[in-house]
Amino acid sequence: MNLRDAVNTDQYELVKSVLEKSSNLGQEELSLALAASVDCEDLRIMQLLIEHGADVNFIPPDCMPVLNWAVEQGRADVIRLLAENGANMNIQDNMGNTPLHIALDIEITSASEWSHLPEMEISRLLYDLQADPTVQDKEGISCIDMVRERSFPEALDLFLKRYPEHE
Template identity: 30%
Template structure:
């Protein structure tokens, strides 16, 4: 039998295996739990939990099944894991919670769900940043809104005195800057270097964004630089 035929036979066998409702066939029970969480295999997750596999096991990076489900926006599997004892506030080796991960990966539905289940919006990672700082820096505007609606501090200051508005301004995240301003941040605040968000935007070569922060109409003669993605 050729390699192609072997591959076809294997695929049909694997499909039949899953259709029969059997467990994920490869790896240890713990490895299968991570695969199920990543791929939103709710049925397999339930079976592994019934077999006694903890929802709080960790991989080499300190990630739990809860974190992987959050990263992949697998809300149904995430709900199951939490209902069966999964912990929201466990940290990976970067100090991130599931909410940090969902915010960084722009998983809006998961962010809202985690907040509804009591996830701490002010939890700090190893950089002493809450999810709001990451969402602002990366231009995750909808996530910024959801975090703020969930009680996150829009005026948070890190060890250098930088705020979410400053992080968004430094990266040229115009939509996020506008949303933070709409939410009521104080654009006049300065960091420990004495810089305001507008000054940071100008230094980063976003002069029109600086004008927006200062409440002025952006000058049409100024060069406009696109925000980083």
């Protein structure tokens, strides 16, 4: 069984066994397994992969960075674990979106679909972990621009406290 197949079982002991038996795993294989582990319930699997050399800032080919995937899945626990292990809170995907861009887009879209104010659970976590709302995507749009344009005053007020020069 290969490492990614083991990860997809969400069984810690199986992943541990595959890692112990495979001495020739490269960083790319470990990092691809790390990306797959975002969907695992057992966070020990992700920690084990990181301890074996998986890159928390890895961007799989034709895919989004591991942190961005965790944001898209709403995995606050995974976001914290990646941050504790040195994840870049401002890593960008091929469109230039940071994890904060993605979180805000999801929160704003969800709020408009359900006719309520956006909840800032994931975006606030990222911001508290030093995500920078001034980073621009490939279209030149920062998170401050996004929340201003999409009428999200709670987020705008929060961001402008740290970045008043963007008022």
